[in-house]
Amino acid sequence: MQETPVLPKPDALSSAGCATCPMNRHLARLGVNVDNWDYVVALAGNPNTGKSTVFNALTGLRQHTGNWPGKTVARAEGGFEFGDKRFKLVDLPGTYSLLASSVDEEIARDFILFGQPDVTVIVADATRLERNLNLVLQILEITDQVVVCLNLMDEAKRHGLMVDDRRLARDLGVPVVPTVARRGTGIPELLQAVHDVATGAVKLRPRRLRTTQNEALDKAVATLTAQIEAAFPGLPNARWVALRLLDGDASIERAIRDGSLGDLSRGERVAAPDERLRVAEVSA
Secondary structure, eight states: OOOOOOOOOGGGSOOOOOTTSHHHHHHHHTTOOOTTOSEEEEEEEOTTSSHHHHHHHHHTTOEEEEEOTTSSOEEEEEEEEETTEEEEEEEOOOOSOSSOSSHHHHHHHHIIIIIOOSEEEEEEEGGGHHHHHHHHHHHHHHOSOEEEEEEOHHHHHHTTOOOOHHHHHHHHTSOEEEOBGGGTBTHHHHHHHHHHHHHTOSOOOOOOOOOOSOHHHHHHHHHHHHHHHHHSTTOTTHHHHHHHHHTTOHHHHHHHHSSHHHHHTTSOOSSOHHHHOOOOOOOO
């Protein structure tokens, strides 16, 4: 029998959150309460991919909305049970990238980077896959814990498009689940994939681009990545942080200076970041 999502009853569950964990502290700053939940799941994707429909299908319309702290951007949260685990689902703003060039992008990027959800579900439009893969690859630079929800498969078929989801999963190194969310097609399989990634039942080997096709930039990235790893042992996405620093990302610079990035390393910094990190100019 297929399992369907059920919203946990908060008064019947014991608190699973750890208020002292760095990720939970960041989630609290972002206004997300993780008490009584086993796992946190982020829902990301481009605008107009059916992301809200997927959210409704997973939560069964049992959700509440509000704004992100200090922002006018709406936030929706919900939850579901699958197996014996409880999942908190947070709907991130629809974005085309994580370059933090808009408030929506900054919110999505900060939640995935600093909140470190147990799973990030990326809703992709099967009819515009090439455009949507830009966001998928950017998120894979930050986290391994990804499930791609390949939505609107019926529209793709109607337009004569055939998407090989198994080949795509092999190429990306993460689960890819074809869905038609408005009909509920593929939702049980999506729940299973989220559960398997969260619990570690599947081994992920996400595809990452290891060269920028620019020798000078590659050298600068390698040098800065090594410095970041030395300053923040155990940081799970040092190369991505290096790329953002080289791009002049002010919020990542602030995270290094105020120690927020150090919290994510799950270890003590061996030296003050200003003493360890030096960014060299990269020739064109």
